[in-house]
Amino acid sequence: MIHQPIHALADAYRRGELMPTAVAEAYLGRIDAVDGRVRAYLTVVRDQALAAARESERRWRAGTPLGPLDGAPIALKDVLCTRGVRTTAGSKILDTFVPPYDATVVERLRTAGAVILGKTNLDEFAMGSSTEHSGFHPTRNPWDLTRVPGGSSGGSAAAVAAGMAAGGFGTDTGGSIRQPAAFCGVVGMKPTYGRVSRYGVVALASSLDQVGPFAQDVTDAAYLLGAIAGHDRRDATSIDAPVPDYTAELPKGVAGLTLGLPDEYFIDGMDPDVERAVRAAIDVLKGLGARIESVSLPSTRHALAAYYVILPAEASSNLARYDGVKFGLRVPARDLVEMESRTRAAGFGAEVKRRIMLGTYALSAGYYEAYYGKAQSVRTLVRREFAAAFAKVDLIVAPTTPNVAFKLGEKEDQLSMYLNDVFTIPGNLSGITGVSVPCGFSVSGLPIGLQVLGRPLDEARALRAAYAYEQATSWHTRHPDLP
């Protein structure tokens, strides 16, 4: 039952061939067997998972399941607040924080009958692209334990790839779902900004953050997205638009669709294996009847710099709340300022400190216009170019990342780490949707991702193209050799 997609589990539950309790036990057993090596989880909630599975089993036996996710074992990135279960954001400063409420996403998943197995690792406060920079321990790539799973949602991606969860959730601020999905050979989707509620999600950069699913295949991604999408009055930025049945349009194929191919997404220095696999994937889509048209996104080369102004600026403001007063770590001191300064120095890791410093500097008097104002104008250019491209084409296809998973410790220099997200960041700056789907392997056996970007709220069409590609290939049926 490990490595079976959620929709296959639901079919088996319906036929009475499998039951949620046995499946939950199998997944917990798999975590016991494998996670000592991968280290995807920060917290496993064994008893709660089994209790939820028993409830689910009762519903399936009574013929009253709550839907396709009822009894599905899932993993949650540890930025999603879970009532009564420690939520750390991968930081020592929140080591003992136990939220008194569920994030809207978590509430909706419970309502859908999902069985939450635990909370997964991430780069501290989602700042990173490798899950090496967690305040607790690094996570490893199930395809090669000497390599990173990507990040920041590397724990959820690795858990799904290694068969330690049937599906998972992460957050994507600059690529933190799509990049680890590509590195781990699973499907990962960033919904349109505002499509999914951010209520109860530990904030990194509030104008960029978005919650989305990791899945074993595109059908599961459609179900997982459907369960969490939709308006939430507790998040003022959530979009009040109807949620379509994301599975309904999957079989429609790509014949008649025009797919844009941006020249700017094939750059010097990218891994030739990645370019080869992505170009071959585009040929597959062409063979399925899609028209391919060249599009131009010239501001792509400035997007990274704009992002590394906007993100630290917003993060420095969001992380001001960790002051040792209301929750989290406190280092005692004689006066308030000293207490706050020592608490933050002890609780935050090096990258978090760096970005807080950078963001505070960029927002400080005298530099605001030169950095923050300028970056916001560049953000407008990125948005305009996507809008112009989407006036000509239905979707944009591109590599998810320029390279495959790198070795732990390989990217010590921040700028080279930041370059990992060069193809995913523009999607966050512009707020559009994007999905990464497995499209092959490097010569060294590491997964490669094809990215399909869509117009705002056009998740259904992006998933439809990803599904057409997936059904024509077999990459999603391969699993890492991890006994």
Added chain:
Amino acid sequence: MIDRNDVEHVARLTRLALTEAELERMRVELNSILAHLDTLRAVDTEGVEPTAHAVDVVNVMREDEVEPCLPQAAMLANAPDRSGELFRVPRIIEE
């Protein structure tokens, strides 16, 4: 280029008690990152409106009605220090 005084000033603004070694490393690293961010200066953004948000959001209003909220005990449960119904902090005002 930012110097050591700038780094100390920003660290104070953002309430980070950095060690000598951290301050020096921060100076070097921030200068390296800022050098990259300075490439933005070359982009022509004359007359381009800034984007603060990917979605055009306006103020979202709701009726001003009293609704149930989380109990006080639940909100105090994570506090590092408290006194009755209050969060307790070190002295702010000198005697």
